Amino acid sequence: MLAMITVEALTKTYGRGMTAVDDVSFTAASGRVTGFLGPNGAGKSTTMRIMVGLTPATSGTATVGGRRFTELPNPGREVGVLLDASAQHAGRTGREILTLAQRTMGLPRTRVQEMLDLVSLTSEEADRRVRDYSLGMRQRLGIGTALLGDPHVLILDEPANGLDPAGIRWMRDLLRGFADGGGTVLLSSHLLHEIEVVADDLVVIGNGRIVAQGTKAELLAAAGTVARARDTAALEQAMRHAGLAFSAHADGSVHTDATPDQVGEAALSAHVVLTELRTADGAGLEEMFLELTADTQREGAAA
Amino acid sequence: MTTTVQTTPITPPTTRRATLGGGGGGSPRRSTPARIPLQRLVTVELRKMFDTRSGFWLMASIVITSLLATAAIIVFAPDDQLTFDSFAAAIGAPMTVILPMVGILAVTSEWSQRSGLTTFTLVPHRGRVLGAKFLAATSVGIGSMFIALVVGVLGTVGGSAIAGVDPVWDVTAAHFALIVLGSVLGMLFGFMLGLLIRSSAGAIVTYFVVTLVLPPLLSLLAANQKWFADLRPWVDYTYAQGPLFDGRLSSQQWQHLGVAGSLWFLLPLAIGLLIVRRAEVK
Numbered sequence: 001m002l003a004m005i006t007v008e009a010l011t012k013t014y015g016r017g018m019t020a021v022d023d024v025s026f027t028a029a030s031g032r033v034t035g036f037l038g039p040n041g042a043g044k045s046t047t048m049r050i051m052v053g054l055t056p057a058t059s060g061t062a063t064v065g066g067r068r069f070t071e072l073p074n075p076g077r078e079v080g081v082l083l084d085a086s087a088q089h090a091g092r093t094g095r096e097i098l099t100l101a102q103r104t105m106g107l108p109r110t111r112v113q114e115m116l117d118l119v120s121l122t123s124e125e126a127d128r129r130v131r132d133y134s135l136g137m138r139q140r141l142g143i144g145t146a147l148l149g150d151p152h153v154l155i156l157d158e159p160a161n162g163l164d165p166a167g168i169r170w171m172r173d174l175l176r177g178f179a180d181g182g183g184t185v186l187l188s189s190h191l192l193h194e195i196e197v198v199a200d201d202l203v204v205i206g207n208g209r210i211v212a213q214g215t216k217a218e219l220l221a222a223a224g225t226v227a228r229a230r231d232t233a234a235l236e237q238a239m240r241h242a243g244l245a246f247s248a249h250a251d252g253s254v255h256t257d258a259t260p261d262q263v264g265e266a267a268l269s270a271h272v273v274l275t276e277l278r279t280a281d282g283a284g285l286e287e288m289f290l291e292l293t294a295d296t297q298r299e300g301a302a303a
Numbered sequence: 304m305t306t307t308v309q310t311t312p313i314t315p316p317t318t319r320r321a322t323l324g325g326g327g328g329g330s331p332r333r334s335t336p337a338r339i340p341l342q343r344l345v346t347v348e349l350r351k352m353f354d355t356r357s358g359f360w361l362m363a364s365i366v367i368t369s370l371l372a373t374a375a376i377i378v379f380a381p382d383d384q385l386t387f388d389s390f391a392a393a394i395g396a397p398m399t400v401i402l403p404m405v406g407i408l409a410v411t412s413e414w415s416q417r418s419g420l421t422t423f424t425l426v427p428h429r430g431r432v433l434g435a436k437f438l439a440a441t442s443v444g445i446g447s448m449f450i451a452l453v454v455g456v457l458g459t460v461g462g463s464a465i466a467g468v469d470p471v472w473d474v475t476a477a478h479f480a481l482i483v484l485g486s487v488l489g490m491l492f493g494f495m496l497g498l499l500i501r502s503s504a505g506a507i508v509t510y511f512v513v514t515l516v517l518p519p520l521l522s523l524l525a526a527n528q529k530w531f532a533d534l535r536p537w538v539d540y541t542y543a544q545g546p547l548f549d550g551r552l553s554s555q556q557w558q559h560l561g562v563a564g565s566l567w568f569l570l571p572l573a574i575g576l577l578i579v580r581r582a583e584v585k
Contacts, residue, residue, distance in 0.1 A: 054583070089412060
């Protein structure tokens, strides 16, 4: 496991003191899928745009394989990028868009048809103009463009948008296969569940700042423990005695950052009968994520 | 724009056994790809000018209008005006409108159609992309003028044969070269506006304001204000380009063209380049 993408202290401020990205640092490792998670407007897209040199950073650096994106001699051959599948000349056919990229990268002409096959665009669809494409077809074309140069790094912004369930499944398998083959995948999403199923590592961003990052297992484990007892008051007493911080919920459950092991031991020594003891499986992550979303939504309403 | 000498070649983090795209078993070691040559970028940019329906018809209109103009001269012009100069002028008129549009759209479509998102990611050096566009647009401009030349020659030969008069070749090679220069300058003026404004509609409107609305106003001013009449050739770019199409420029007129061109073409071009290097492609 080797950090392929390294983002260090990246900051982007616009005029009037608007900070889109605030001191963001993270890495994405080879052989792994890194999910870049955050509500809309959290700074995911801006971070990705800076990574590929479309937007200049105010400060900080982003490198791929130790080099800035703009230093790559033929970036498409090393890093596949999909930022916005709809950002294509509406009057070009899908095949023509792939051909332009194939020529720019200096690839053999056969590569275009290979990509069309890979992303399941039929010849008839490939010869249609992009203005007549559904969002799902545009995403497939965008994925095809990203993979055209046989890169070893993928940077994808909301690639699952507009895909039907079968398409999402296809994309998930494709990214999994890419990472299993040693490639590095960074993909963003504003949907926790969408990213949870495919990512190995998670980077969570909210209001331009990183709020959590780590392996998926770590983040889910960090969610803490949920316990229930026949006698809730006794359990609370026992946990207080064991020095475990907790919060009691109205439904009678007790939530704590402690491990199930610690809670079980506290209950045992106080002779409290537990009726439920489990890790909070991602509920913490989800809650944190919902809070983030709620924050930005409030801001949106006030603006 | 920095030319980065390739330092450490990227080595793959791990061996990738299969390339996803079905390109066969990928080599375990990745070789560092070569830098994209400018020549390749120019051919890609040329292709982009033709590969949409609107782009194709814009290009086709160059040929179509020159044929129509030639036919119109043969049908309507009196016999003694079936000269090459008449044909050249008739063909050149639509060209001076179409070529700047080609120049404008070559730049603005990357922003208006947002395809720049892909273009500037595949080539993260906007100066190189715009340089390639500049060269592609210029070659289209020069190529179009040679199409006009051929059509004009055929028109002169055909027209005089139909009228039963001797063909009159009253345009020298030097004159033709100046006409080409004038047309290409017009096209590059459009290119510059595209760079500066980055919106197809805005750049096209500005182009017509500058070339159609402004000149009569400046003429009016020059007719009424002595000081401006003296100053005009130095600051009115359209006016300074006029002599190019007449085929003779005095050294003073070259100086006019140089000064007005620096003011209305080179300076805004430099500003446009500065803006574009930082302008976001949304």
